[in-house]
Amino acid sequence: MITEKPSATKGMSQSSRILILQSLIPIATSLTATQLEGFTLRLGEALFKLSDQSVRPEEANISFHSYNHIKKNSSAFYRLASSKLSELFAREVRILEKGHQQRQLEDDASLALVTFDEMENKVLLETLTQAVELDNADELVKLNLRISHLLKIDQMSVKTNPFRPEVFLKAIYKAWCEFEPVSDSHHLMLRIMRPEIFLQLNPILRELNNALKDRGILPKDTDLYKFNKHKQSPASASSTLSKKQTVDPFFESKIKGILYANQPTEGEQQLNPNDFGAPNSNGNGSGSNYSSNHGAANAGANPGSQSGAGTPGTITIDRAFFEYLTGIQSKTVQIGSENHNATTLRGIVDQAPVNTISQIDSNTIGLLAKIFDFVFSDPHIPADLKSLIGQLQIPTLKAALIDREFFFKQTHPARVLIDTLAKSSVTWNPDKGVDDPLYKMIAKTVERVQNEFDQQLELFTDVAADLTQFIEEEERISEKALEEPIAQAIQQEKIRQARELASNDVAARTDTGEVAGFIESFLEQQWVNILVLAHTVKEQKPQALERTLKTMDDLIWSVKPKNSVEERHELVNKLPALLSSLNTWLNAIKWEDPSRVIFFSKLAERHASIARAPLEVSARRQVELAVNVAQKASERSMQKSRMDHSIPDQFVFFIDQIERGNWFDFTRNNGSVVRFKLAWVSPRRSRFIFTNRQGHDAFSISSEELIEIFRSGRAVLISDDPVVERALQAVLDERSE
Template sequence: MSVEKQRVINASANLLKSYLQKMLVIHLEKSEQQLFDAIDSKKMDAATGDIKVLQKASLYIPSLYIDSVIKNLSSFSASSNPTVGEAFASSVETEDWSGLQLLGTDEIEGQLLIDGYIANCESELADVLYALARRIEFVSGTDELKASKNPFGPAILLKTYVELLKGESFSKQAHNILCESFSQEVLTNLGDVLGEINEVFVQAGILPTLPKPKIKNTNAAVKRAAQSFANEKVAHTNHEQAPVTEQPITTAKVSMAEIDPALYTGLVEMAQVYRSQQGDSMVSDGLTVSGQQLPTTELVDTLTHLQKEGAVEGIDIAESVRLKIGERIQVDGQRQPYAEQDDTLIDVVAMFFDVILQDRQLPDTVRAMIAQLQIPILKVAMIDKEFFAKKSHPARKFLNAMSQAGLGVSEKNRQIRSAVFEKMEELVERVLMEFGNDVEIFAELNEEFDVFMEQQQRQIDVIEERSRKVTKSTEQLELTKRQAAYEIALRLNGKSVPEFIQLFLDDAWKDVLVLALLRREREPQETQKCIEVIDRLVVSVVEPADDAARELIIEGLARLLKDIKVGLENISYDFHQSVPFFKELESWHKQLLVMRVGEQDNIPVAEKVVMVEVNEDLCDNLEEDLLQELESKKAQMPNDKFSKLASKIDVGDWVEYTGEDGGVLRAKLSWKSSVTMQCLFVNDCGVKAMDISLDDLAEAFRQKRMTIIGQERAPLVDRVLAGMKSLMTSKSAEPGLA
């Protein structure tokens, strides 16, 4: 390697070292805090011991880790090692499963989690990792550098760290916390330093042919985010600097347009239905109505004052808005009459919000939050005739967005102050404080909320996908074990074999086959080799048909025994446990294969060898077997509406249930297995809430421990208007109501 290339490698190593030194400190501090939190929440029994181990290990793990990473990078300077990082990478890969004593579920799940962290990071950093890999190939003379062997890549960085953790006595939970934290703190922020390292290569003139990067059009999003930030700062500044005072609100620009007659007819009928339900005294507010008609501009002005007072003092959503207005404008128990249109809109909007408060899809806390907007929405209806007629009206879109974002909020979520709920509260407060007579404020807040929710949804999607992967990995492992057991049963079916052979295949070789099946995409030939060992082993313990068959078996014994030992080594099977099996096998082979056909009667039968007849009731394939099992489980479920409800629940449907502490929670169905009837539910942050079988879900519905909420298939305002129509005496759809 030339001096210039070595200089580039050294400079890159220094950049990576500096980054790792900084991020490891952050990672270890946050991991320690997570362990302390686990103690407080009583989620980990061994957390105290793990904290002590971590505090001690934090003194030397960073330096050991960085030394290991830099040592791997130093292989660039060895011209005799053209396959860069191969020795280290392969050693890590071969150790992935070394601790899996007979493939324990916890260890495999841990490995699948690590693979998931790596895959997510490689996906996020695909462009810069690709560029670096091509330049590393150019520097080192390597033909093709795999992602798993890239010394700057997440696979090497995370697996090096995992190897160091194996030398410490952490509990399984602490190990998982450390790996997840490393992924979040070290790998997630890796992009910037990799960009700097790539630039070092570029400046050194190491420019192999690379594909054109895709240019992402992010200008619009950046502008929206910047504008939202500016609006937010202005709002907070105004709120802090200008206390609410009882000053007249300018209404000169308010345009009170007439409502379309067809639409207005429907609104009048709604108002009449509402009044008939509430009683005649409600219309007069209990006051004497006399004098000249109150101008709409003055009514809107009064509403604005009430709105701002409510923002400061709090809003009692149970108190009638009509009564609030009457109390505000009355003089000695008398008030002026309202314009007919205003009078109608007051009651229609009151009815509108009464229906919202009865909307079962919305959590109580979100219904109460949206109900605070009754006065602003009443003002919108008076100022802008399009509110009831146009689905794209900004105020309607704002209500719909709040409803959709709040669908998964529960009382517990509200108490822990989720980012989405806090943003919703902030936007409602801004409407109450800032909305005068310009309905465009709803369009501005909609745009800001859209940008915010896009960012939040990306985070939620990542967390939810991680939750799904963990659950799917668990099912994949169980199905793989079923497949391994099926393959063994298929080869023993209808045969008479020594009992120790059946026990060996079921207790030991099944795990060898499971490992091969898990790796079949990467090493497809290994699965076939494991299955062939079963076939050859079974043939070797069944009496041969003739002397030629005997000779053929004897010739293959050495290779068979070697293949069995290699397979057991792959799962770190205890050598001492395998000794009795090999002794029994040797004894059986001597009895069965040494003598010619017809001469076995002259030698004693091997001691303690029990023959077993294997007659499994197997389907033609595993998929059919699993399908029959699934149908059998469904048939055993009670044939009632609760079982049907559980069977029909769709991905995306929300349920409401009572938590262990008695609090009401909500969770969304994120994944539903078509094989095992398992259902994964996540909370509004994408975190796993529960993993439950279909029959247990039906039982929870049956016992009323859980109710199904469903999905928000129609926007909030559309649902509310439909609910208002259903309350009308006339069941016919009214024209003009959108």
């Protein structure tokens, strides 16, 4: 047994430990709730796809009904899922608190007699659980270790973790069973479920780990390693999980290595101020200082201490330096929106009062300058708005000096504002210039920060909220302008879907190789249009589809050999109704050209030859007919296989990932570039509507057309990742080269 070092859990009662575990329940529930909309859309798409492709009418009907049900009542499903999640998490924590005996009782109760369908559903659920566990192995193993440490358990397996994937899956499944009372849909839901359709658990588990880290539960990766080394043998770290490599897990520590670097020591990578174009400054703070302890700025703290001792816990800012920055800020207000760039920041190190800038201050200035370099070099942000954003360099620097979490937390108020300004700037219409309401709003935002900001970070929150509200209001107005284009696109997708279904109906018959050549051509060229019409009105007139399918099947049957007197009598009796039905449907699609007469002439000849053919067919002829049918079926199968195994390129995958709200630069034939946002995506992602910020100049385009545009390089996605995060990553990439 390992002897634990003093930690946050040292001397803590068992009830207190359980309370910490219970505090994770609302975190897990709320984080899951943010994903329920996306999950519901993916589930609905899977159900809809199954209803299209299923060859079993009953299964197709059930999946289509479930698709409509969840589409119309998604809010009810969200509430049920959240309730079940909270309920099961609480139950799992109680079981963990009461120990092995309680879990055994629960397991015994689950072994009561169940139906075969229930057993099959249980197997499907277990299979899916294993797949999701593998996808989230790294964070799940860490959570196992932290909960084990918290509760003083020698070893915790995945099966006893209250927040394991199985619990999420069971909660969603229970919610579905209550939401959709048709029992057959329960099995159907589990059958179509895949890890890529289900919730993305990795970010949820990561936040649970972070919540425990914040409470001092194995806060470092090295602590995890040491604890795991003593608690588990190398082979049992996770019996069912395959650990994955994480992508750059030391991002935060690398930034801290830059920001909190003091005097370089041998073998230690420290900040070189020349990397940022700023001279080194090793001055000690003198006089009164501003002290920042986790983001709070206080005047007159520790006047005799070294300014910026280099430890994140206690950071001091020289009063004279802070007042110097306030003076620059006032001058910037007077100058107005002249061209600004990151040299504004870099010049501070040289021009500030002597011995007022500590090493960490210099590092902060240099790192922030790099961030603004990135903003100014972003080709998608218009130059006029770069100048406006550039006026916030000094207020942002003051905010970062007060609370250096600016570099680590996306929710830092100043960082939120910079990210929001950069993202909204992309949508500005240069043709309208300064008269664009967005430009005026951004200018007003910048002006308010320049005039009012001193030490209250809440100001950044207020102005960012105002800007966000303005953007959201514009979006609401633009949505109204899209009602007609969306209605047209939905109709186009409906027709496309109907054509796909109709083609599948025909292919299901012709792929057997038993359909006569001229009948096959007729079905693929003419009857498919009748089926499209029938599928289009299926919801209003389901009998129309049934009749068209029956007429098609009767036509195919009518030209097959009839080797008995009874079959030939049946053909004679059915022909009048069949020919009448064929003509009625062909009139509906207005097929009036001469080929119609030729078709019916061939059909009559075939029927006559069937009636005249000998009742007895020689064995040789039977073999010839069977070989011809098999060869034809084989050819169609090979052709279909080649189509099914065609490898989609990166652009096919790309348009599956783009989302509403993404902005793109489109290059016209004359070389000019126009900017549009993706305003709407059809449920089956076969049509996309793009528009400008106000919802005008909308155009609809098919998925095939859009793929070709991207493939030819005539459209480029504008990244909507937060600009500060991208800038910091660029700094790290630059230093690693």
